[in-house]
Every structure is written in structure tokens, then in C-alpha cells.
Amino acid sequence: xxxxxxxxxxxxNKVYKNxxxxxxxxxxxxxxxxxxxxxxxxxxxxxxxxxxxxxxxxFLAAEIFLQExxxxxxxxxxxxxxxxxxxxxxxxxxxxxxxxxxPSPAVFVYTLPNICIGEISIRHDFKxxxxxxxxxxxxxxxxxxxxxxxxxxxxSEKVLCGWLxxxxxxxxxxxxxxxxxxxxxxxxxxxxxxxxxxNTNDYA
Amino acid sequence: xxxxxxxxxQQIIEALNLVDVxxxxxxxxxxxxxxxxxxDSIDAxxxxxxxxxxxxIKLTDPQKGKEIFTSINTLADFVEKNKTK
Numbered sequence: 637x638x639x640x641x642x643x644x645x646x647x648x649n650k651v652y653k654n655x656x657x658x659x660x661x662x663x664x665x666x667x668x669x670x671x672x673x674x675x676x677x678x679x680x681x682x683x684x685x686x687x688x689x690x691x692x693x694x695f696l697a698a699e700i701f702l703q704e705x706x707x708x709x710x711x712x713x714x715x716x717x718x719x720x721x722x723x724x725x726x727x728x729x730x731x732x733x734x735x736x737x738x739p740s741p742a743v744f745v746y747t748l749p750n751i752c753i754g755e756i757s758i759r760h761d762f763k764x765x766x767x768x769x770x771x772x773x774x775x776x777x778x779x780x781x782x783x784x785x786x787x788x789x790x791x792s793e794k795v796l797c798g799w800l801x802x803x804x805x806x807x808x809x810x811x812x813x814x815x816x817x818x819x820x821x822x823x824x825x826x827x828x829x830x831x832x833x834x835n836t837n838d839y840a
Numbered sequence: 841x842x843x844x845x846x847x848x849x850q851q852i853i854e855a856l857n858l859v860d861v862x863x864x865x866x867x868x869x870x871x872x873x874x875x876x877x878x879x880d881s882i883d884a885x886x887x888x889x890x891x892x893x894x895x896x897i898k899l900t901d902p903q904k905g906k907e908i909f910t911s912i913n914t915l916a917d918f919v920e921k922n923k924t925k
Contacts, residue, residue, distance in 0.1 A: 683878075742856070
């Protein structure tokens with residue numbers, strides 16, 4: 637049976653790794669918070685600044701996990717409710733006025749939520765399985781067995797899973813890494829605890 | 841022409857979100873694509889929009905883009921000859 641080796645939660649200007657506060661600042665918006673966190677992580681990846689907010693959120697969360705990861709066969713299963721609505725609305729603003737009609741290709745490319753999986757895959761050279769689900773809440777009952785199937789069938793050595801929220805000023809990410817070793821049992825109750833907004837976790 | 845080149849550098853930095861890049865980092869004959877600024881194909885499309893929006897130039901033949909976007913020098917020369925606003 638696989639385990640949850642690490643998990644990360646980002647919300648309210650705070651980053652928790654395995655339940656412990658890793659980073660905090662007093663940024664007034666997500667863009668500033670994301671830039672500060674990017675600088676804190678200490679990587680040089682100029683493409684980060686071109687990503688939309690959803691991608692930056694997923695990218696930063698994954699980066700904290702994966703900086704020391706050498707495994708390339710890592711699957712990804714993400715889930716959210718808003719899709720890419722945050723960027724969809726920005727793009728709509730660009731094409732709203734027929735007298736000022738300049739659709740931005742750089743904004744348009746982010747009008748799909750699964751682009752964040754692509755950005756992480758490019759960064760870490762992943763070529764494994766991936767899935768992005770849109771649902772009102774995290775689909776633990778489907779994602780858990782699918783994750784275990786990916787690992788047991790050797791389609792993925794590790795699977796990065798989690799919930800993302802990005803719309804306007806509301807953002808949150810709860811990601812966890814599943815692999816053959818770890819301290820947290822990969823079960824529904826533990827997944828639900830990680831995905832929940834409470835950072836004072838108690839695992840079975 | 842010098843003013844136009846500086847203006848283009850500033851517009852490129854803003855349009856392509858080149859954080860941590862200043863106009864001083866872009867030499868007039870630096871290749872815009874490749875290692876120096878790390879621009880990609882989406883950036884090329886964004887530059888086409890920039891030309892339309894700021895200079896009224898509609899680039900209908902994408903094949904010409906490679907030549908026009910070689911450097912700030914080639915871009916400024918093209919804008920100077922074709923701008924309608």
C-alpha cells in the first residue's frame with residue numbers, strides 16, 4: 637500500500653509543509669505573495685512570471701515538494717471547482733470592447749486549468765499520467781483508488797495529488813505526494829484532513 | 841530612432857512580463873529570441889499584438905516575423921517604416 641510522504645498547504649499568505657509553518661508574509665494580494673514565495677524558494681525560472689495565478693499557485697506548491705526530487709515518472713491528479721475562471725475573466729476583459737480589441741495570446745494560453753500540470757511537467761521533465769478534475773469538492777473516492785492503480789501498475793512511481801482554488805482574492809492549495817514509502821497512511825480520512833482548510837492536522 | 845528603440849524595449853518588457861529585466865539589459869543588436877531574453881512562440885504572438893496595438897501595424901505574414909523580430913534594431917527599423925499611428 638502506498639503512503640503520503642509529504643503534503644503542503646498554501647492559504648492566507650501562509651505555507652505549511654507537513655503541518656509546519658514554512659513561510660508567511662503580509663502581502664496584500666496573491667501576486668505579491670507568490671512573488672515573495674518564489675524569491676524565498678530561491679529558484680531562477682523567468683517563465684514563472686508569465687504564468688497565470690492558478691499556475692503560479694500550483695507551480696510553487698509543487699516546487700516546494702519537488703526541488704530535491706529526481707524521479708521523472710511522477711503522475712499528477714489535480715482537482716478544483718473554478719477551472720480557469722480567474723484567467724477566463726481577465727481574458728474576457730481584453731475582448732470586451734470592440735474598439736479596443738487586442739486579445740492577448742499570453743493570457744489566452746492559460747484559459748484551461750490543466751495548463752498548470754503542463755507547467756510543472758515542463759519544469760521537472762515529467763512525462764507520466766495526469767488528470768485534472770473539475771468538481772465542487774475534492775473527489776477522494778475516485779482519486780484515491782486511481783492513485784493507487786497508477787503506482788501499483790507502475791504507470792507512475794509517485795503521484796502528486798491535490799486541490800487548488802484560485803479566483804480573485806481567494807486562493808488555496810493542498811497538495812500531497814503519494815509514493816511507496818512515507819509516514820502517513822494513504823486513506824480517505826487522511827486525504828480529507830489534508831484537503832481541509834484546518835492546518836492543525838491529526839492523522840490516523 | 842534612439843527614442844523608438846528605448847520605447848520598444850520598455851513596451852516589450854511590459855507586454856511580456858519580463859520581471860527583473862531592464863531596458864539596459866537589452867542591447868540594440870541582441871537576438872530577441874534564443875538564450876538572451878528566453879522568449880518563446882507565445883511571446884512572438886504577443887509582439888505581433890503589440891505592433892498592432894501601439895503602432896497600428898498588422899503583421900499578416902507570420903513568416904516575416906522571424907526577420908522583423910531579430911533584434912531591437914530590426915524591429916525599430918520595421919516600425920519606423922510601417923507605423924500608422
